[in-house]
Amino acid sequence: MRKTRTKLQQRVATIHRDEFGASYSVSVILLMPLFAICVAFAVEVILLCNSYQAVTAALQTASHVSRAWIVHRDELEANSLTLENLIQTASARSMAAFATTRVREESPDSSILRQAIQESGMEAFASDRYSQKSAFIAEHLRVSLLAERRETDGLLIQLEYDSPLWFSVFAPVFATTSDDSQFYSTIRREQWVPLDEASATLTNLGIPYLPSKAISWTVP
Numbered sequence: 001m002r003k004t005r006t007k008l009q010q011r012v013a014t015i016h017r018d019e020f021g022a023s024y025s026v027s028v029i030l031l032m033p034l035f036a037i038c039v040a041f042a043v044e045v046i047l048l049c050n051s052y053q054a055v056t057a058a059l060q061t062a063s064h065v066s067r068a069w070i071v072h073r074d075e076l077e078a079n080s081l082t083l084e085n086l087i088q089t090a091s092a093r094s095m096a097a098f099a100t101t102r103v104r105e106e107s108p109d110s111s112i113l114r115q116a117i118q119e120s121g122m123e124a125f126a127s128d129r130y131s132q133k134s135a136f137i138a139e140h141l142r143v144s145l146l147a148e149r150r151e152t153d154g155l156l157i158q159l160e161y162d163s164p165l166w167f168s169v170f171a172p173v174f175a176t177t178s179d180d181s182q183f184y185s186t187i188r189r190e191q192w193v194p195l196d197e198a199s200a201t202l203t204n205l206g207i208p209y210l211p212s213k214a215i216s217w218t219v220p
Contacts, residue, residue: 040167047100048174051163052187054099058091059191062143062157065090066193070155084143091159092137101136102164102182137161140184154194161187 065087069076073083140162148156162184165174175183 037169041170044165044167044170044174047166048163048185048187051099051161051185052189054095054097055159055161055187055189057098058095058159059157059189061090061094062087062159063191063193066145066155066157067195070195084145087145087157088138088141088143091143092134092141095137095141095161096130096134099133099137099161100163100166101133140164148192150192150194152194154192156190156192158188158190163187 066083069083069086076082076086142160144158144160146156146158148154162177163186165171165183165185168183171178171183174185176186177184
């Protein structure tokens with residue numbers, strides 16, 4: 001009788017262990033989707049932050065280009081170019097190393113960039129990657145210039161970049177625009193650049209240099 005009771009207790013204990021293991025397994029299975037969603041959300045936020053920082057950093061490039069070329073707008077228009085085109089090209093190339101992008105087929109401008117990167121000594125993979133990223137950014141980056149006067153005359157530069165979302169499940173949270181196959185979160189940043197004659201004089205080369213008097217500075 002005692003042996004029978006002992007065996008019964010052992011079986012009950014075994015059943016309890018099985019129930020504990022089963023409940024633990026069920027808990028893990030139920031939590032795995034939540035864990036995956038949290039990881040995907042963190043990755044999406046990090047990639048959007050990268051694009052935000054890239055656009056913020058590109059404002060400095062945009063400011064330099066605007067200050068250098070605004071006095072040569074007539075020459076730019078004579079060569080079928082605009083100041084917005086130059087700012088967009090320079091900003092897109094400065095963002096290529098950091099901003100979140102999708103792969104796009106190359107454009108003539110990206111092939112020129114590919115050749116320049118290869119000549120700098122980078123490997124073919126790097127030149128392919130950066131040229132394709134630059135082409136994508138140039139397609140999804142918008143530049144607008146607005147003349148303003150604050151303490152002096154200047155330009156308000158606005159950059160808008162459609163950063164692609166990698167997980168469409170977060171589109172209701174982050175997406176501001178979309179196309180046939182992709183959701184995007186639009187990042188907007190702006191910078192005011194003073195453009196008075198005194199601040200246009202460049203002295204960082206060791207010699208005072210006034211761009212408006214530089215007749216030999218032509219469009220490359």
